[in-house]
Amino acid sequence: METLFGIVVDGVAYGMILFIISVGLSVTLGLMRVVNLAHGAFAMVAGYVASYAAQGLGLPYAVGLVAAILFTVLATLPLEKLLYRRIYGSANELAQVLLTIGLTFVIVAGINYLFGPTLKRIPLPDALLGTVAIGPKSIPVHRAFVIALGAATVLGLWWLLERTDFGIKLRAAVDDPNMAAALGIRTERLYTATFALGTGLAALGGVLGAELLPLEPYYAIRYIVLFLAVVAVGGAGNILGSAAAALALGIVDTAGKYLIPSFGEFFFYAALILILFRWPHGFFQGRAA
């Protein structure tokens, strides 16, 4: 019983980190209809900025986190204007894949040149070090912090997309851009804002997840499969779906590793296949799918 509890707690912690990084991808893929394979690269850039802010400039963790998100969003907005705007709307998926994977390679090479190939870390503040007990199981404070922020992200995004003016306009623009424009909704601005939202979430995940997915220049390529798996299972554009998918995959993966470690990643991919077999469009059919 205690073991089972331990597996669930570890699985939820791992799943929440997966969720925080992947949900931004779900937003761009589901709402903007852009297969943004550079998502991992944006997360990585934010991680490097936070690492530099903390270690190079000596700023506190929270300041580094905010700076990393702002920097990444501001740095990628020109990309949105110059590049992404041309590939919105899934008219040509191949062009999307080629453009974004090319962008990923450019960012990988740039980071490698600027920071070198060695690992970087973001030092945690004292408040996030140590362990906290949840019943009979103790987990690192940092993970508990990430779980809490993950839960806040789920609620915040749900509220933003379902309950605000912005969300209503965005959904209208996604469903029928021409009609939305005819009704006076400024779709271009909406798209820019949504792109910034997706990038900001990538940045948040890159910084918070750095303890689990260590920062090195190949981060962008190494982990993108994980993020895509979560989005595929959750259903693109579906916030609650992404959360459920990340938690399910996190728990399955953790249980598999605990019970039969030599099977490796078998359980993760087996779960992926089974879920997609039963729910081809993800847990909750995505709004945009």
Place this chain on the structure above:
Amino acid sequence: MSGTFRKALLGTAFLCALNAGSAWADTIKVGVIAPFSGPFATVGQTFKQAIEVYQAQHGKTVAGNTVEFVYKDLDQANPAQSKALAQELVVKEKVGYLAGFFFTPDALAVAPLIDEANIPCVIFNAATSAITEKSPRYVRTSFTLWQNTVPLAEHVAKQGIRKVATAVSDYGPGIDGETAFKQTFEKSGGKVVDSIRMPLKSTDFAPFMQRIKDSGAEAIYAFLPAGPTTLGFARAFSDTGLKAAGIRFFGPGDITQEPDLPVLGDAAVGITTTFNYSQAHDSDLNRQFLAKHKELFGSSDIVTFTSVGAYDGAHVIYRMVEATGGKSDGAKAVAAVKGMAWESPRGPVRIDPESRHVTQTIYLRVTERKDGRLQNTEVAGFPDQPDYGFKAGK
């Protein structure tokens, strides 16, 4: 036009005059295959810098022959590509020696080629025991998992520790390490209570930590290849409270290699490892090696076990060139270095005639903070350790 022609004539005359002193001088090329780009680029960098340090200290000529190193980039484990690069080096560049190799499969792939061309191959890193069994022209100057693990397992047993869990990455060297530890430790009366093979691509180590906790082990033996995974593992070990619970952490030194120490931070403090080289090794030769490195490249922070593997590899190649008088003869060159002994920055080393692997002192190290910097402090040495995993006649 005529001016250029005159310059060319003058240049030729000047070159002839230079060469007159050493009429039989030749340039001998050594092909180095290693990752110089991609996720393992630091390895290639350490190889190249160590060779340059060696050449700066010992000159570029041996017995009148100039030794020139030619580098080929192999960015990740890729045996087919490794073989193709080796072929290119032998046929087009006419190299007389092959060297380098970070990954075992890449080193193994060139075995038929070096036999056919009769070229010696000096391995700077690849650490699976089976490699030198595959061709008599392999010589290795690094270490093997068996070599590091056997003295470690004996040491753990002597500490009075009876129950150990092993956790290794699920591939060749990891399984070598697991087998070596289990055999030695159980022979010494201990018991391995759980053997965990972790997928190479693991990012979350919490479930493994829970398993180790549940197994009731007093200590763990862990091996993971240096890089992002070691970082995750060492941090999980301290974050999940295993360290605080008093479980001891043992492993080969890859897990606390010098370039990773600043990132590992306090999570690394107290990890006990066995390895052939530590930057903190206390000898004049090592201090000279590090000083020269710093002089040439501005910093010696990235100097690690792969540096010393390449440095000693260059030394072995120099002796081979000397022994064959500049002619390419793999069998003769390898025969000349069998039993060769010298003092390296890591301490006294010797090429074992049978396994053609380096016999060396394996040091017991504890990671600690000294003057604000983390280092692997050597606390004891086990001299003359051979490769216990070598099986002759295979």
